[in-house]
Each structure stands twice: as C-alpha cells, then as structure tokens.
Amino acid sequence: MEVASSSSPPPQQHSLRLCRMRNSGFGDSRSFSPPPLVPFSVHKGANSGHSLYRPLILRSSSNFSSKCFFHHSKKQIPVLRHHPTRKVEFNRPYYYDRWYSQSRFYRYTVARSELAEFGNSGAALPLPVHEVIGKVRGVCFYTVTAIAAIILFQLMLVAHPFVLLFDRYQRKAQHFIAKIWSTLSVAPFVRIEVQGWENLPPPDTPAVYVSNHQSFFDIYTLLTLGRSFKFISKTSIFLYPIIGWAMYLLGTIPLKRMDSRSQLECFKRCMDLVKKGASVFFFPEGTRSKDGKLGDFKKGAFSVAAKTRVPVVPMTLIGTGKIMPAGHERIVNSGSVKVVIHKPIEGGDAETLRNEARSTIAKVLNSQG
Structure with missing residues (x-):
C-alpha cells in the first residue's frame, strides 16, 4: 500500500497530476480513472495521519488506475474558472471550492455512502x-x-x-x-x-x-x-x-x-x-x-x-x-x-x-x- 510522506505529494495530488496530464495529452489515458469524490472532512486531515478517512484515500490512490470507490464522469467534474499559481494548485483539490459550499447534509450523505462499500460500522445512512x-x-x-x-x-x-x-x-x-x-x-x-x-x-x-x-x-x-x-x-x-x-x-x-x-x-x-x-x-x-x-x-x-x-x-x-x-x-x-x-x-x-x-x-x- 502506498503511504504518503513528506518527500512525496499526498494521494490527492496524484489525482490532480494525472488529471492534468490527461488534459494536456501526456500519460496513458487508458490507465486513467477519474479521481474519487471525497467529502470536505477528508481533506482537512488527510496528511496529518489522524483522519478516519485516511484509509479510504490511501486505498484509492494505491489502486488508482482500476479500483476507485466512487466515480464521476468527466462532465460532472466542475471546471476551474481561474488558473491559480502552481503552489496553490497543489495545495487545494482539483474540484472547485463550490463543492464545499453545499449543505452539510449532502456532504454527510456522500461520506456515509462512500464508507458503505468498506463495511465501516458507521456506514449505514441513518434513515428513520x-x-x-x-x-x-x-x-x-x-x-x-x-x-x-x-x-x-x-x-x-x-x-x-x-x-x-x-x-x-x-x-x-x-x-x-x-x-x-x-x-x-x-x-x-x-x-x-x-x-x-x-x-x-x-x-x-x-x-x-x-x-x-x-x-x-x-x-x-x-x-x-x-x-x-x-x-x-x-x-x-x-x-x-x-x-x-x-x-x-x-x-x-x-x-x-x-x-x-x-x-x-x-x-x-x-x-x-x-x-x-x-x-x-x-x-x-x-x-x-x-x-x-x-x-x-x-x-x-x-x-x-x-x-x-x-x-x-x-x-x-x-x-x-x-x-x-x-x-x-x-x-x-x-x-x-x-x-x-x-x-x-x-x-x-x-x-x-x-x-x-x-x-x-x-x-x-x-x-x-
């Protein structure tokens, strides 16, 4: 399993690079899969080692070419409206900040839905x-x-x-x-x-x-x-x-x-x-x-x-x-x-x-x- 370190970019940055390589014509597009949609809380503690969702990120990055636990078509990925600097690009998700402005209930539902495939004890949606x-x-x-x-x-x-x-x-x-x-x-x-x-x-x-x-x-x-x-x-x-x-x-x-x-x-x-x-x-x-x-x-x-x-x-x-x-x-x-x-x-x-x-x-x- 791939583990993120200080010398290598975090897993979600691999997703960003592959996405841009594909858009620019480099890399093998046949082995490329769209990056996973992860909730807001994932990015907050993804590199600190204490996030409950870290295993999900590592698992998706190690099997990135074929085993992605949540897919979105290319049309569903929001397009950036501006081009930030290279430093800013690698420190923020490739999808735009408007994903984070959605309601708390939506993010909560997405996170619980992703966890459901991994058999987590908190995976079931609380449907009364x-x-x-x-x-x-x-x-x-x-x-x-x-x-x-x-x-x-x-x-x-x-x-x-x-x-x-x-x-x-x-x-x-x-x-x-x-x-x-x-x-x-x-x-x-x-x-x-x-x-x-x-x-x-x-x-x-x-x-x-x-x-x-x-x-x-x-x-x-x-x-x-x-x-x-x-x-x-x-x-x-x-x-x-x-x-x-x-x-x-x-x-x-x-x-x-x-x-x-x-x-x-x-x-x-x-x-x-x-x-x-x-x-x-x-x-x-x-x-x-x-x-x-x-x-x-x-x-x-x-x-x-x-x-x-x-x-x-x-x-x-x-x-x-x-x-x-x-x-x-x-x-x-x-x-x-x-x-x-x-x-x-x-x-x-x-x-x-x-x-x-x-x-x-x-x-x-x-x-x-």
Whole structure:
C-alpha cells in the first residue's frame, strides 16, 4: 500500500497530476480513472495521519488506475474558472471550492455512502424508517378523522336543539355521535383493550373520572367508551375548526391555564354539572407527561368529588404515549392501547381521595414497566 510522506505529494495530488496530464495529452489515458469524490472532512486531515478517512484515500490512490470507490464522469467534474499559481494548485483539490459550499447534509450523505462499500460500522445512512411510516400513518389517521368529523358534525348540529330541550346536562345523543367518530378514527390504526367494565357506575350515576395523561390520543381512547362525561380542556382547543366546535356541543368545560378566575369558574361549573346528574372527567396532572411518568395530581377534581359526595373512578391509560407521542401529534405509530377501569373510591376528604387515586394508577403503570 502506498503511504504518503513528506518527500512525496499526498494521494490527492496524484489525482490532480494525472488529471492534468490527461488534459494536456501526456500519460496513458487508458490507465486513467477519474479521481474519487471525497467529502470536505477528508481533506482537512488527510496528511496529518489522524483522519478516519485516511484509509479510504490511501486505498484509492494505491489502486488508482482500476479500483476507485466512487466515480464521476468527466462532465460532472466542475471546471476551474481561474488558473491559480502552481503552489496553490497543489495545495487545494482539483474540484472547485463550490463543492464545499453545499449543505452539510449532502456532504454527510456522500461520506456515509462512500464508507458503505468498506463495511465501516458507521456506514449505514441513518434513515428513520419508523418515523416516516409514523408520519404516513398520521396523514391517513387525520384524513379519516377529518372526513368522519365533517359528516358527523352535521348530525350533531341537527340534534343539538333537541339535546338542549330534553338532555341539556348529560347530552347522551351528542356523546353517542362522538363515540362513532372516535371509533371510526381509531379502529383502522390502533386496537383498544378495556379491562374493568364492571367497575363503571351506572350511566345515570354522576361521578368524577380521573386518569393519567400521556397523549392527545387519550381523548380518542376515552370517547370510545361511550360515557357522557364532560372533559376539562384548555380554551385554545375550542378554536380548532369542527373539532373545537364539536367539543362545545359536547359540553366540554373550557379552562385558561394560570388564570385563577377561569379556574374558579371551571370549579363552579363542575360542581353544578355533578349536582344535576352529569359526570366530569379530569386529567389531574394538568398536562401531558412527555416521559410517560406519572406527575403530581392537582386537588381540583377531588375537591369536587368530596363536596358533592360522588365517587371518584380512576382509570389508567397504557400505550397512548407510544401511539401518539406528546409534542409529535403528526406521528401515529402502530400498536395497542389498554384502558384499566379501577373500582370507584368513595368517602373521605379531597387529600385522601387524591392520594388513593394516584397510588392506584401508579401501581398499574409501575407494573407495566
């Protein structure tokens, strides 16, 4: 193998000389092969002996006449627009500096592609195939959701006057339509398993439902249960076309975060709904958990249950964070979701209810790893 020394020009200078000899009519053109295209990082440390790409340069220079690991036709080689001095010519690559001005991603891809032929451990291109598939599934998921929402929202509009007259607080008809919508959206992509149906109170019995919150997919999952409970949602969600309007028709309670007046109004409205026979649903963590760990529970939901003397029904949602990761709502991964409905918790003050509900949910999450 040829090794570059201080007395002999570096390997890439051999490429430069042969190229110029061929263009000027000297040398055997039959034994000439176009010089290899090497990335920017190769030239930086090619002569210092510490570059990871040095074996590639030496290998290509020793077998230059026949074994070149990356070829370009003559038409693809950029032509110099000026003629630098002889000293400058041998200290810079024969292809022009505009090769270096291309994007970092292009140079990175070229380098990794060259390494692939030599079986290097870092040769494989980092193609996030699972993310691409997840985004494709996400497009399909939201397409199905939008089509179903547009059709079923019209039914909700037609039914809403009758709902206000005969079932103003529970709104069972609207929740039945929402169940159809969520089932049509979820069924083609995710399998939902429900455990503990027998622990649900009778449909007309008011209760306070609580669960962990991992993903926006939690709402789709809970709507498939077909229970007419009222969610607590931040006000910005109501601005979404169709989805936000449907939430309004369902009787979802708006809440402005970090606004004490809005929190007080939300608390009073929940109390009023429970007293009139409706059920409410809280995510007591207050926000989605990005790492899947169970956060601290806020006291609001349990204060409503303690003051109205209704049971607290804990639920554990497993797998929703993997299906639709928090902060990456465009991705819908494949998999299954499990809903565990626990036995109702009755009696006690708000602090006791909060601790017992959180320990119940945490126990199941810890058992799942």
